[in-house]
Structures are given as C-alpha cells and as structure tokens.
Amino acid sequence: MVSPLETVARNHGAIVVERHGRRVPASFGSTAAEEAVCQASVGMSDRSDRDTFELRGDPVAIETALTELGPLVWASFIGADRALVRCEAETSPEVSDVLEHYGDVAAQIRTAAYAVIGLVGPRASELLNEVDLTPSGLIIREGRDSFEIVLPADHGPQLWDFLIEAGKPFDLACVGHDALDRLAASRRTGRSA
Template sequence: MAERHGRRVPAHFGSIGAEEAVCQKSVGMADRSDRETYELRGDPTAVETALTELGPLVWASFIGADRALVRCEAESSPEVSDVLEHYPDISAHVRTSAYAAIGLIGPRASDLLNEVDLTPSGLIVREGRDAFEILLPADHGAELWNFLVESGEPFDLACVGHDALDRLAASRRIASD
C-alpha cells in the first residue's frame, strides 16, 4: 500500500513490470480513489461550457441533462474548483467519498465493458483511448471489484497498482514530447 494525495491505494500486486505489461496487452484493473470527483448541477448550457473550459484537466460524463460527474487528478483539484467558481448557474460539490472509482486500462478494457452489465448504478467515464473509470456508490465498490475480477478472466484481466500506472503515465508523457 502507498499514500497518494492523502489516500491509501495499492502500490503494486507483486510485479510492477508484469502489471504494466497487462495494461499494454489486455486489461488492468486499478483502484482510482486517488482522484477527485465533482458533481455539477445546473443550467445544461453552463455545465457544458464549464466542461469545455476545463478541457484536458477533467474527464466527465453527463448523468442527466443538468447534471454531470467530473473526475480529475487530485493535484488539479484547486484549478478545477477555481474555474467552477466562475459559473453562478452551476452548483459544484466534491463528492469523492460518495463514489468508488475503479479504472480499467488496456486494449481489451472496452471489450470487457461491452460484456458486463453495470446497471443500474454504474457509470462509465472515458479517460482516454483504452482507459475508463467506473463510478458507483462507494458502498458497492468491493462488490464491483470482485465482480470484475471474475468477469474479466476471459479478457486476461489483472489487478494493477499505482506504481505501474505511474510508469505508464511517464512513458506516455515521454512519447508525446
């Protein structure tokens, strides 16, 4: 276990290199409680405009015409809050503790998500190509984790820790430079 942004998360599940490889070849599953979750409510046009302004700082999914869940890295949270303060037609609340967040990373993540039924409470937020987060009420997190471990077997799913996620993020940054 390791502390990330004041929260305890799995550092690794045995082999950082193997976990990194899983995310590149099949699907890795990670606890993403290290990130912040905001709930936005208000005028739909204002919500959409705010999300556009926030751009690459956040990942978002509408859960109603006037309501969206927004995810961001913990270190981006002050900047996200600052932007949202400029929208009087939106109420924005940090709801991190209300949701469990499980990440699925890898080329087979989309295939797995197409096979599992997350209704009624699961919400999928696309973080990027081959990277998704599933958000659901916090008290269902352990149940979903176990369900995905079992359902992900045919997709070669493996649990990954934050050390592997950090290495993957660093290699993506280097590749984009």
C-alpha cells in the same frame, strides 16, 4: 483518505501506501507484470487517488464549464442537468476555481461518496461491452484504452469482485499505481514502456 476499495484490493494482494494524503494500492506484486497487463489485455485499478465533482445546473453552463476545463477533467452527464467530473487530486483546486465562475452551476466535491475502478488496456472496451453495469455504474472514458467506472462507494467492493470473475476471459489483472505511473510517464515521453 481511505478508499472504499482498500479492503477488497488488499484481499487480492495489494500493497497499500499513502500518496498525497490518500491510501492507494502501489502494486499487486510485480510492477513490470502489471504494466505488461495494461499493454496487452486489461488492468484493473483503484482510482480513489482522484477527485470527483458533482455538477448540477443549466446543461449549457455545465457544457461551457467542461469546455473551459478541457484536459484537466474527464466527465459524463448523469442526467439532463447533472454531471460527474473527475480530475487529478493536484488539479482539484484549479477545477474548483474555474467552476466558481459559473453561477448557473452548483459544484460539490463528492470524492468520498464514490468508488472508482479504473480499467486500462486494449481489451478494456471489449470487457465493458460484455458486462452490465446498470443501474449503479457510470462509465467515463479517460482516454483511448482507459476508462473509469464510478459508482456509489458501498457498491465498489462487490463490483471489484464481479469484474475479477467477468474479466478472466479478457486476461484482466489487478494493477497498482506504480505500474500506472510508469505507463503515464512513458506516454508523456512518447516511448513504449
């Protein structure tokens, strides 16, 4: 699967590789420097490596399903009876299995319909407070200093370029999956990267 952000990421120096059947930026030149950016300011990444589900139906049933899915997903309502759900590609079958048990919830995998830009770092929230993403961008909080901006695929490259400029005062830099993987590993082991 090719990301809607691949060309714009390459234009900013991405080295693109295939992982788990998806093409992702491995790095933008220096994994160590990209990791440092995520720890000190804000790193921006292409998160097309993950799956996106659209849920429609009874809001209480959606909430119940999201509670059952717990740490497998992060989500946001986009209407009274609609939510976007994000998960790692390898947990997508498990997420699908859980959602099948909810008759009041219609779930569709819509990964290809969206571009997803990740923002990671202590200044990510500050940057998001300064930019206006309406009407097309939905912000989903993944963790304390980690966010995803989900938007229609064809708007992704424009938002990437916009964030490059808007992020300059926040020391934003593009980061690849090698740095993100190292950060995730250091979080799991409880040590500083």
